[in-house]
Amino acid sequence: MKIQKPLLMLLNSLLAIAPGNLGAQTETTASAEPEEVLRAVSVVPHERQVAWQRLEFIAFIHFGVNTFTDREWGTGKEDPKIFNPSRLDCRQWAKTCRAAGMKQIILTAKHHDGFCLWPSRFTEHSVKNSPWRSGHGDVVSELAAACRDAHLKLGIYLSPADLNAIERGVYGSKKPAQKQVIPSPRPGWQPQSPERFEGVWDEYNTYFMNQLFELLTEYGEISEVWFDGANPKPGTGQTYAYQDWYALIRKLQPKAVIFGKGPDVRWIGNEAGGSRREEWSVVPIPVPPEQYTWPDMTDADLGSRARLKNAKNLVWYPAETDVSIRPGWFYHAREDGQVKSLEHLLDMYYRSVGGNSVFLLNVPPDRRGLLHENDTHRLAELGAVLSSTFTDNLTRGATAKASRERVGKPEFAGAKSVDGDRETCWTTEDGVTRAEIEYTIPRPRSFNVAMIQEQIRLGQRIESCAVDAWVAGAWKELATATTVGAKRLLRFDPVEASKVRLRITASRASPAIAEFGLFNAPLILAPPVVQRNREGLVTVTAKPGVEIHYTLDGAAPNIQSKLYEKPFALPKGGVLRVLASAAKGVFFVGTNSETRCEFGLAKTKWKIVSADSEETRAGNHAATQAIDGDPRTSWTTQTRPTSPGFPHELVIDLGETVEMAGFLYLPRQDRGAAGLVSQCEFYASADGQSWGAPVARGDFGNLVNNPIAQKVSLAKSISGRFVRFVALASADGKPAAGAAEIDVIPARP
Numbered sequence: 001m002k003i004q005k006p007l008l009m010l011l012n013s014l015l016a017i018a019p020g021n022l023g024a025q026t027e028t029t030a031s032a033e034p035e036e037v038l039r040a041v042s043v044v045p046h047e048r049q050v051a052w053q054r055l056e057f058i059a060f061i062h063f064g065v066n067t068f069t070d071r072e073w074g075t076g077k078e079d080p081k082i083f084n085p086s087r088l089d090c091r092q093w094a095k096t097c098r099a100a101g102m103k104q105i106i107l108t109a110k111h112h113d114g115f116c117l118w119p120s121r122f123t124e125h126s127v128k129n130s131p132w133r134s135g136h137g138d139v140v141s142e143l144a145a146a147c148r149d150a151h152l153k154l155g156i157y158l159s160p161a162d163l164n165a166i167e168r169g170v171y172g173s174k175k176p177a178q179k180q181v182i183p184s185p186r187p188g189w190q191p192q193s194p195e196r197f198e199g200v201w202d203e204y205n206t207y208f209m210n211q212l213f214e215l216l217t218e219y220g221e222i223s224e225v226w227f228d229g230a231n232p233k234p235g236t237g238q239t240y241a242y243q244d245w246y247a248l249i250r251k252l253q254p255k256a257v258i259f260g261k262g263p264d265v266r267w268i269g270n271e272a273g274g275s276r277r278e279e280w281s282v283v284p285i286p287v288p289p290e291q292y293t294w295p296d297m298t299d300a301d302l303g304s305r306a307r308l309k310n311a312k313n314l315v316w317y318p319a320e321t322d323v324s325i326r327p328g329w330f331y332h333a334r335e336d337g338q339v340k341s342l343e344h345l346l347d348m349y350y351r352s353v354g355g356n357s358v359f360l361l362n363v364p365p366d367r368r369g370l371l372h373e374n375d376t377h378r379l380a381e382l383g384a385v386l387s388s389t390f391t392d393n394l395t396r397g398a399t400a401k402a403s404r405e406r407v408g409k410p411e412f413a414g415a416k417s418v419d420g421d422r423e424t425c426w427t428t429e430d431g432v433t434r435a436e437i438e439y440t441i442p443r444p445r446s447f448n449v450a451m452i453q454e455q456i457r458l459g460q461r462i463e464s465c466a467v468d469a470w471v472a473g474a475w476k477e478l479a480t481a482t483t484v485g486a487k488r489l490l491r492f493d494p495v496e497a498s499k500v501r502l503r504i505t506a507s508r509a510s511p512a513i514a515e516f517g518l519f520n521a522p523l524i525l526a527p528p529v530v531q532r533n534r535e536g537l538v539t540v541t542a543k544p545g546v547e548i549h550y551t552l553d554g555a556a557p558n559i560q561s562k563l564y565e566k567p568f569a570l571p572k573g574g575v576l577r578v579l580a581s582a583a584k585g586v587f588f589v590g591t592n593s594e595t596r597c598e599f600g601l602a603k604t605k606w607k608i609v610s611a612d613s614e615e616t617r618a619g620n621h622a623a624t625q626a627i628d629g630d631p632r633t634s635w636t637t638q639t640r641p642t643s644p645g646f647p648h649e650l651v652i653d654l655g656e657t658v659e660m661a662g663f664l665y666l667p668r669q670d671r672g673a674a675g676l677v678s679q680c681e682f683y684a685s686a687d688g689q690s691w692g693a694p695v696a697r698g699d700f701g702n703l704v705n706n707p708i709a710q711k712v713s714l715a716k717s718i719s720g721r722f723v724r725f726v727a728l729a730s731a732d733g734k735p736a737a738g739a740a741e742i743d744v745i746p747a748r749p
């Protein structure tokens with residue numbers, strides 16, 4: 001039976017809050033449930049959130065002037081003429097995403113630089129002033145058409161922060177707000193939509209809403225509007241009329257969810273692809289949603305019972321996990337060898353889609369306007385593995401025997417959890433919050449993945465559960481989980497069985513299981529793990545059954561390349577590319593499982609000469625940690641309220657004279673925010689006394705969310721024995737500096 005809206009309301013009141021109606025059940029706990037827990041269970045998703053959740057796997061496309069300037073964050077001062085993709089083809093993007101199993105594409109219509117990928121009538125900083133398609137191009141329109149053809153949904157990223165608008169004095173302008181009507185008239189423009197929005201807005205909010213109006217009325221259906229919280233230049237005093245933006249979106253695209261700085265979908269809280277151990281879609285907020293300015297929610301616990309205590313307002317606010325297939329969000333040729341491995345992508349898929357979240361994977365087009373071959377290849381592999389894993393659900397046709405069912409309600413029988421219909425579900429009686437269900441499949445099969453889905457239209461209920469298999473005459477626990485929500489995927493070693501049991505061990509109300517599945521995922525060829533110590537010794541490890549080959553000249557490794565047999569010395573550093581391939585007679589899915597590393601000089605003789613400050617109070621953040629060859633440890637300057645601010649500096653003695661070609665700055669990798677250096681200078685000296693002018697400057701974007709290694713190359717190599725690293729500004733605007741590692745890239749003879 002499908003759950004229809006009126007019934008849903010009835011069901012919800014029946015299933016969720018029935019503390020007085022517990023009868024003589026033995027497995028009940030609901031009578032004891034505190035009021036706030038019952039309230040949390042009664043919060044359900046809006047239809048647009050259900051539709052979004054079911055997309056599961058979607059694509060992000062970061063494309064714009066940064067693609068051509070090789071930056072992660074632009075300046076707003078770019079010349080629009082630099083945007084000139086030679087072979088832009090949105091159909092190639094759509095085809096690739098579709099083949100990977102993605103259901104939607106979100107495009108950076110405008111990133112922080114303010115450059116618009118559509119010919120907006122409200123700025124000159126756009127494709128209309130670029131040579132691409134002789135100034136008549138419109139990436140949004142080409143992508144909208146490609147998505148329609150490929151049956152993909154379309155989302156729009158429109159950066160609230162706008163560096164070009166700052167340059168023009170529109171953003172952060174102190175001019176008083178005025179009465180406005182959106183869309184603002186433009187000569188010769190007949191807006192396609194009759195909708196009008198009146199209000200009192202400043203220049204930037206008017207500009208922003210006009211852009212939203214263009215994007216939401218001229219490109220067909222838009223399913224997601226992405227509001228990024230990041231701002232490269234905070235402190236201008238510009239405020240955003242969020243509630244008016246939302247009202248405009250609701251009117252023009254009522255089915256679209258609003259992400260991030262908006263009420264429908266929350267940012268998972270990191271850019272590394274992982275969901276929380278407990279990912280609750282119901283979270284407390286301090287004021288009613290209509291008055292709320294949605295913050296980034298990054299706490300480890302957002303919705304546990306402890307968080308619900310004293311909660312004033314509870315909302316359905318599910319998570320989206322955004323991450324890039326490469327280190328950066330925009331395309332950089334230097335990252336062609338750093339496309340994430342199949343294993344890494346799958347791991348993120350399992351943790352996000354299988355962790356009650358939607359997986360938003362970024363694939364950045366290159367300067368041709370095409371997705372690079374390395375990315376398309378990887379996405380095709382990913383799509384193939386996902387479909388070969390999830391097409392054959394072994395519980396199809398299984399029989400189900402539940403410990404508890406609703407008496408006289410066959411529409412909620414155990415069998416409903418294996419009928420392949422996610423609208424139906426198995427539930428127990430009200431108040432029964434612990435239950436088991438046993439599935440028998442027609443013959444023993446081998447499997448290594450279990451899938452549990454709650455009927456989220458009835459809220460999120462399960463707090464813990466376990467899956468067992470009947471093996472050799474006894475139940476064997478395969479895996480346990482905390483929350484479930486829209487989907488929980490559990491991975492374990494392959495097991496062969498015909499009887500499997502799902503145990504709900506704690507739930508906020510009677511569990512409502514929409515689907516339970518079992519799958520057999522293929523073995524994946526994982527990339528080798530490379531480690532190099534301070535002395536320059538390289539160790540490579542891989543799974544059993546894997547052969548390792550490598551190159552040191554930058555060339556792509558293949559099975560003819562040098563075979564790795566034991567650790568080797570790499571004192572001068574360089575680019576190491578290592579390939580995993582299946583040994584004879586072993587079968588894995590996935591090819592090109594490569595790890596690429598760039599190393600600087602070995603640090604055997606290095607010493608710290610001086611550091612202006614070291615934080616040794618909270619953990620060991622001494623300066624030596626920046627040259628210990630261990631990326632997990634870091635130097636940071638003191639963070640006491642009285643600690644001095646920028647500049648900070650570190651002087652290193654390399655122990656010998658070196659011809660230097662560049663530097664690597666690795667920000668701290670432990671997700672700590674203090675000390676991520678966004679601007680710095682490097683100096684070189686023969687004697688550690690006379691330094692002269694800086695030999696290089698670093699200007700690094702997006703470090704807080706994506707603290708990847710930053711490379712600074714010298715225009716001309718320089719010789720020296722001492723290096724001075726001067727930090728000038730930090731990514732979080734606070735006065736501390738730091739580094740996980742500082743490396744010197746030697747000039748190649």
Ligand code: FUL
Binds near residue numbers: 072229329
């Ligand atoms: C961040 C931005 O600053 C990055 O450039 C990127 O767009 C990412 C998705 O969000 O906050």
